[in-house]
Amino acid sequence: MAEVTLIEAVTQALAYEMRQDPSVVVLGEDVGVNGGVFRATAGLHAKFGSERVLDTPLDETTIAGLSVGMAFQGMKPVAEAQFDGFIYPMMDHIVCHAARMRTRTRGRLSCPMVLRAPWGGGIRAPEHHSEAPEALFAHIPGLRVVIPSSPARAYGLLLASIRDPDPVIFFEPKRIYRQYKEEVPDDGEALPLDVCFVLRDGTDITLVTWGAHVKETLEAADRLAAQGISAEVIDVATVKPIDFDTIQESVKKTGRCVIVHEAARTGGIGAEIAANLAEKSLFDLLAPIERVTGYDVPIPLFRLEMKYLPSVDRILAAAQRTLAYR
Amino acid sequence: MHTVATFSIPYVGYLDEDGQLSADAPALAADNDLILDLYRRMSFLRFFDTKAVALQRTGKLGTYASCLGHEAAHVAIGMAMRYEDVFCPMYREYGVQFVRGVKPRDVLMYWGGDERGNDFSGPKHDLPWCVPIATQCLHAAGAALAFKLRKEPRVAVSVVGDGGTSKTDFYGAVNSAGAYRLPYVGVVVNNQWAISVPRSAQTGAETLAQKGIAGGLHCVQVDGNDAIAMLAVMREAIERARVGGGGTVVEAVTYRLSDHTTADDARRYRPEDEVKNAWAREPLKRLRTLLEKRGLWDAAREEAFKAEANAEVDTEVNAYLETRTQPVSAMFDFMFAELPHDLAAQRAEVLRLEGGTHG
Numbered sequence: 079m080a081e082v083t084l085i086e087a088v089t090q091a092l093a094y095e096m097r098q099d100p101s102v103v104v105l106g107e108d109v110g111v112n113g114g115v116f117r118a119t120a121g122l123h124a125k126f127g128s129e130r131v132l133d134t135p136l137d138e139t140t141i142a143g144l145s146v147g148m149a150f151q152g153m154k155p156v157a158e159a160q161f162d163g164f165i166y167p168m169m170d171h172i173v174c175h176a177a178r179m180r181t182r183t184r185g186r187l188s189c190p191m192v193l194r195a196p197w198g199g200g201i202r203a204p205e206h207h208s209e210a211p212e213a214l215f216a217h218i219p220g221l222r223v224v225i226p227s228s229p230a231r232a233y234g235l236l237l238a239s240i241r242d243p244d245p246v247i248f249f250e251p252k253r254i255y256r257q258y259k260e261e262v263p264d265d266g267e268a269l270p271l272d273v274c275f276v277l278r279d280g281t282d283i284t285l286v287t288w289g290a291h292v293k294e295t296l297e298a299a300d301r302l303a304a305q306g307i308s309a310e311v312i313d314v315a316t317v318k319p320i321d322f323d324t325i326q327e328s329v330k331k332t333g334r335c336v337i338v339h340e341a342a343r344t345g346g347i348g349a350e351i352a353a354n355l356a357e358k359s360l361f362d363l364l365a366p367i368e369r370v371t372g373y374d375v376p377i378p379l380f381r382l383e384m385k386y387l388p389s390v391d392r393i394l395a396a397a398q399r400t401l402a403y404r
Numbered sequence: 405m406h407t408v409a410t411f412s413i414p415y416v417g418y419l420d421e422d423g424q425l426s427a428d429a430p431a432l433a434a435d436n437d438l439i440l441d442l443y444r445r446m447s448f449l450r451f452f453d454t455k456a457v458a459l460q461r462t463g464k465l466g467t468y469a470s471c472l473g474h475e476a477a478h479v480a481i482g483m484a485m486r487y488e489d490v491f492c493p494m495y496r497e498y499g500v501q502f503v504r505g506v507k508p509r510d511v512l513m514y515w516g517g518d519e520r521g522n523d524f525s526g527p528k529h530d531l532p533w534c535v536p537i538a539t540q541c542l543h544a545a546g547a548a549l550a551f552k553l554r555k556e557p558r559v560a561v562s563v564v565g566d567g568g569t570s571k572t573d574f575y576g577a578v579n580s581a582g583a584y585r586l587p588y589v590g591v592v593v594n595n596q597w598a599i600s601v602p603r604s605a606q607t608g609a610e611t612l613a614q615k616g617i618a619g620g621l622h623c624v625q626v627d628g629n630d631a632i633a634m635l636a637v638m639r640e641a642i643e644r645a646r647v648g649g650g651g652t653v654v655e656a657v658t659y660r661l662s663d664h665t666t667a668d669d670a671r672r673y674r675p676e677d678e679v680k681n682a683w684a685r686e687p688l689k690r691l692r693t694l695l696e697k698r699g700l701w702d703a704a705r706e707e708a709f710k711a712e713a714n715a716e717v718d719t720e721v722n723a724y725l726e727t728r729t730q731p732v733s734a735m736f737d738f739m740f741a742e743l744p745h746d747l748a749a750q751r752a753e754v755l756r757l758e759g760g761t762h763g
Contacts, residue, residue: 103553129553135583140542140576147546147560151490151529153553155546167572174536175543181738183532184523188741220739243741272744319746 081259087229088118088194088250091236092156094266096126099154102240105132106141106158115160116196116255142168142193146175149191149245156240159195162249163206168193169214176245177220189245192236197225197249198290198340199372199387202380209377210289210341215247216318216350222246222271223318227254227292231315233262234269241268251290272316274324280310283397284328286351287338288314291388295338298393307401317347322354326362329355333364334400338388343371365403368396413611416637417627421685423693430636436700442483442631443691443701444709446475449499450688451713452508453662455721456515460666464725468515469496473629473661476687477593479503480634484642485561487527490551492544492562495533497593500563501526508720509727516724519734538568541577541590548586548651559587559645567598569612575619578653582620587645589638590616590653593628595660600673616653628656629687661686732758 082090096102104119104126110133113120123131134141138159145155159165176189199208216223224239224246226232232250239246277292278299287295292313299309310328314320329335335355337348348369355367370388378386418429425433432438453472459465471478478499485491491500498511506526514521514533522532534540544562551558568574569592581588592612596603609615616623622644626637634656641652659682663670670679695701736743736751743751 132549135576135579137572137576137579139572140545140580143539143542143573143576144546144549144580147492147543147548148550149546150531150543151547151550153550170536170573171539171542175539180740182519182522183738184520184734185738186523186528187531222744319744321745323745 080261080264082229082262083256083259084226084229084232084250085116085118085255087233087262088236089120089122090262090264091233091240092119092122093125094264095237095240096122096130098266101152102154102156103130103132103148104156104158105134105145107134107136107160109133109158114158116252118158118194118250138164138167139171142171145191145193146171146179146189149176149189150179150187154190154240156192156194159193161203161207162195162197162209162211165193165195165209165211172215172221172245172247173218177218180244181220188243190243192239192246192248194248194250196252196255198251198253199377199383200253200290202383205379208383210339210372212249212317213341213346216347220245221318222316223249224271224316225249225251225289226315227251227289227313229260230262231269231275231313234267235271235315237266238268238271242271246271249289253290254293257293272319272321274321275313275315276310276324276328277313278309278311280308280332282308282332283334283336283400284310284312284325284332285336285338285393285397286312286314286325288317289340291338291340294388294390294393297390298397301390301394302397307397309397314347320347320351320354322351322358325351326355326359329359330362333362335363336368336370336393336396336400338370338393340372340387342374343369344374346371365400368400370396411614411617413613413623413625415625415627416633417630418633418636419630419690419694421690423690423697425632425694429632432636433632436698439632439691439695440700442479442635443688443695445479445483445499445503446631446688446691447709448713448716449475449479449502451710452498452717455717456512457662457666459512459721460515465512465515466517467665467667469665470662471496471498473659473682473686474593474595475499476631476634476691477591477628477656477658480631481561481563481591481638484635484638485559489559489561489642490529490531490544490547491527492531492540492547492560493533494537494540494563494565494568495535497563501530504530508717509723512721512724513727518727518730520730538564538571538573540564541568542573542580544590545577545580545586545588548581548588549584551587552584557646559589559642561589561591561642563591563593565598566592566594566596566603566612567601567606568592569615570606574615578616578619578621581651585648585650587648588651589641589645590621590651591638592653592655594655594657597660597664597670597674599664599668611655613653613655620650622650622652623655624652625655625657628658629685629690631687631691658687659685
């Protein structure tokens with residue numbers, strides 16, 4: 079069994095599904111011969127040819143619109159937005175059409191497409207290359223929003239997303255594209271969508287996160303453990319719809335919750351999770367819920383970038399404030 | 405300096421305002437059954453449109469987008485297409501859709517506030533009405549890309565207005581159709597007004613058809629009030645696309661004889677004289693004159709057809725008026741192939757509020 083990075087797991091999942099389902103096509107800017115600027119589609123053009131791996135004209139609106147057009151005619155386009163910041167021109171087609179095709183036609187037509195994008199900051203990229211717009215898409219009825227946090231989950235969740243009969247926004251945390259390798263069997267086994275993954279059991283505090291910040295959050299949990307504090311770590315993975323049951327179960331046990339995300343704070347997914355806990359788990363809580371998030375500013379250029387992103391220290395400080403309630 | 409490229413935009417028109425057919429008219433102009441069929445469909449469309457506006461005025465329909473004056477363009481597009489082709493409309497191309505089997509009651513359902521109108525009786529692979537401007541052009545190009553990749557001899561046709569040609573999506577469709585050599589026909593129904601903004605304020609281009617030249621498509625301007633020219637041009641464009649000859653932008657020059665929608669009052673921005681002059685060029689009269697000259701139509705036949713068409717429209721209106729509102733659960737039932745847990749909870753919440761009587 080091969081050890082692969084997160085981005086290699088993405089490529090592997092695309093290749094697997096293209097082999098077994100002829101209606102799956104990959105399209106985007108530079109995804110063909112070049113294999114994508116991050117190399118997510120590396121080798122696919124050679125394997126499947128230019129009728130399955132399509133370089134598109136350089137227009138994000140076109141990529142999204144063509145994908146909707148292919149999808150409502152029964153193909154399964156997997157479109158790539160080259161960078162998260164280039165996804166905004168695509169939103170009209172995703173929001174006004176992909177997300178509501180099934181319901182507005184009372185089930186006559188659907189839009190089984192996946193829109194993949196490298197997501198988030200931390201790679202010293204130019205302006206508009208480090209966005210975390212998951213809450214924008216999560217707010218839209220009719221979309222699933224999925225963010226893997228490891229090679230195995232990237233493989234399994236991407237397969238599930240392509241097989242899903244409805245549109246899925248699949249954000250790939252680019253900061254950890256090549257951070258480490260793990261064994262991922264290329265067996266076509268999908269992971270379930272719409273569920274959280276409990277990465278570490280704990281009894282004293284619940285740490286909830288997704289994407290690249292799973293790393294910092296697990297590290298914070300390690301450091302809390304060194305202080306004798308048992309932290310449960312939850313990877314949300316599907317940020318719409320969220321598996322609140324798993325989060326509530328955890329908070330019932332721990333009574334404390336810190337939510338970590340790199341997107342801006344206001345209206346973020348953290349607010350949604352906190353609101354849900356306030357509605358459903360208020361009397362399980364021993365302390366106010368804390369959010370450790372990006373700030374309500376565009377992600378700064380790289381000199382200040384790491385000051386924006388939640389750090390292990392910020393997570394620990396929030397955890398300590400929460401634990402101070404007795 | 406030398407010229408690296410030159411272009412021209414042909415203009416096609418065969419039947420003038422007086423019902424006079426030009427000498428270079430295509431063979432189809434001699435097919436009396438076809439011309440009668442065109443006329444009847446156009447005429448039916450006008451009866452329907454008049455009735456729909458009346459229904460809105462009497463509170464029996466929501467906001468409605470009239471197609472008055474577009475009958476020739478719309479019916480001709482429908483008649484040039486095959487069932488297996490895919491149609492991507494904006495929101496007033498009922499004439500195309502009726503030819504393709506969509507029922508008037510479906511149109512009324514949609515404007516009457518019921519999504520089931522979008523689950524219409526026409527080809528199940530056609531798109532429903534598209535309210536955002538010009539997005540459907542790219543969806544048609546995407547469908548055409550699917551046909552090309554699957555090697556299906558099918559063509560995707562979109563319709564956009566003159567204002568829609570200002571949109572990125574229109575250029576994107578034209579550009580990708582050219583780049584991939586797609587079986588795509590983009591029709592611009594140039595009715596001169598994008599709500600209150602005249603065509604002259606939309607673009608500095610001399611014709612809207614020429615916008616296709618930038619993408620490498622065939623481009624043609626046609627008299628959109630001349631059903632014979634429209635049908636000939638559409639047939640040619642669609643058949644060329646079908647056999648791999650590439651896409652076309654067809655600019656149908658016509659006029660919006662109605663308000664933009666029933667929520668609009670065009671008198672605020674549009675000169676009366678202009679509308680009066682446009683009525684002299686309207687599509688039905690000239691086709692009727694041609695048929696009369698050929699002895700195929702007269703006042704009696706017109707009256708008989710009118711009675712027949714209005715009876716059919718009434719049947720459709722009654723079917724619409726008698727349709728019961730969907731159960732409240734229908735809001736949720738088509739959001740996803742399988743209802744996710746969060747929506748299941750919201751659905752249950754609404755049903756509780758409704759007293760659990762629906763489901």
